[in-house]
Amino acid sequence: MPLNAIARAMLAHMNANPIDWASIAPQQFRAMSAGMEQPADPSDAIVQEDVDAGGVPARIYRRAEAAGPEPVLLFFHGGGYIACGISSHERLCSRLARRAECAIVSVDYRLAPEHVFPAAVDDALAALRWLGEHGGKHGLDTDRIAVGGDSAGGSLATVAAIRSRDEGGPAIRHQLLFYPGTDLTGETESERLYSDGYFLDSDFSAMCLDAYLPNPADRAHPWASPLLTPDLSGLPPATILTAECDPLRDEGRAYADRLRASGVPVRYKDYPGVFHGFVSMFGMLPDADETIADAARELQQAFAEIPA
Template identity: 45%
Template structure:
């Protein structure tokens, strides 16, 4: 991964990691070390092996001495775990008209998808500081093919060069572009979903909240992987999983200090969406959390608030996984299974969805917890 292993070619690192994950279960268990149990959960052996490999390589979290170094490390790590790009998806470069400049973007179109197609606007994660079109390219390809949808991914402006609310402005501009240019893109403006992981999930929720006041079709579904939803409070999961599970508490401080340096301003609901006065009117939502994630408890509090305000929501905790599991899907096993499940929810949400202006009242909320999974 990162650190001392930088001298080893990425292809060799990838082959070694995949070889470890392909060993018989007893051997993997031996190499991973004793089971990691916390808060009534047991970490999946593949996740433990990934973390062990990162630890041996000198990586402790996602932050670095500078944003440039952290961005390079994320790209390198993703090449190690990613493997070849999922086939059967055509990718086209686009430019989205932003508030101050054009934003680079990509349109992913799976083979055989008929027009007008359902569309997912996917906002990449990375603490609003790292991550880009390349870091989440494979995930966007996989979601497009697995869910049978087009995916539009923007490269929004990142902090610290462009602190809050620049990323929000660009997220809103991308959704407006998708609606406005639906015909040219070949998509159905009445079947547009928003999705994202971590910081990208935050941007998806903010965009959905803002769209309630805009004319025209609104998003019909939200797909959220472990979104950041509250920058004002440290919950129990942040203390339980503060160190050693990819995203650390120190990382979270580092990201937030770049994105919104003023602690007094972090309660803004355009950042801490959990604190928004009114969440009603948001589209049906599938929210995936990881058991060993500092963000877990704020995410589950957010799902509870959605349900309380009449938003149909499925909360899916993967109790044995870590933050960032969506980018690990290329390693197979529980990582891939979790993303396949999310893609299935996305497909169903878009098949059943219609523009809120045309839809009947939402049904009762659903809540799928970790128990018995």
């Protein structure tokens, strides 16, 4: 189906002043995106705590009324590995913490081009290990850890789960992935259909990948393209949520299919008529509010289940 009416109007507004991606540097885009950040909704009533997560800056979000250890989502932000951070996703993390009734630790991993692959991957694992070892000191239930993220952050979450499986933990209950990038080596049908004018343009993606993965051979590394991981068995259950009109749609679906084929429980849902990045537009785009409600419900269920 085509874009729904609200999504179409949003994209028309975004596309009214197109950016010549060939003429700007990643740092310039980083500054531009920082100028568009929106604060969290005060009604979510979230208390924050900044921490050093194994050498990686992070921020803990907890509901103001929370008492006792809470299950926790370790969250990795999107931004093409070159932009965004804790502040850009504070609104989303605060809403997820409220709706899912859990704590969230948002990770400020290093960005390219100053820090190329695998810096972000290593930061993700360092933060996960810190959470497993020290989260209890901050009111976090380290027996109930999930990992998640949007776009590039979704990819980092998958890789953190894989490396945790392979490199000694900690144990993870669930993966919550919003339109993750999982394969940087080929072109999918969704990339052909939605590579221009649907928020995540191909020229922007090329700029991000050139900055983060200056060695083209690294794009086939499983830590950059987790879909190419030889063995996906034994990973935590996953919720994978994609957007129909998104170049990354087919990568998310393919990852869901591979997880299922490897015996990993997966809930996959593709939201019709919306575009990449839509989840952050809750309060303006009803589909985003629906997606957050779905994600919160999946997290609550995962945290409530008794591990096998």
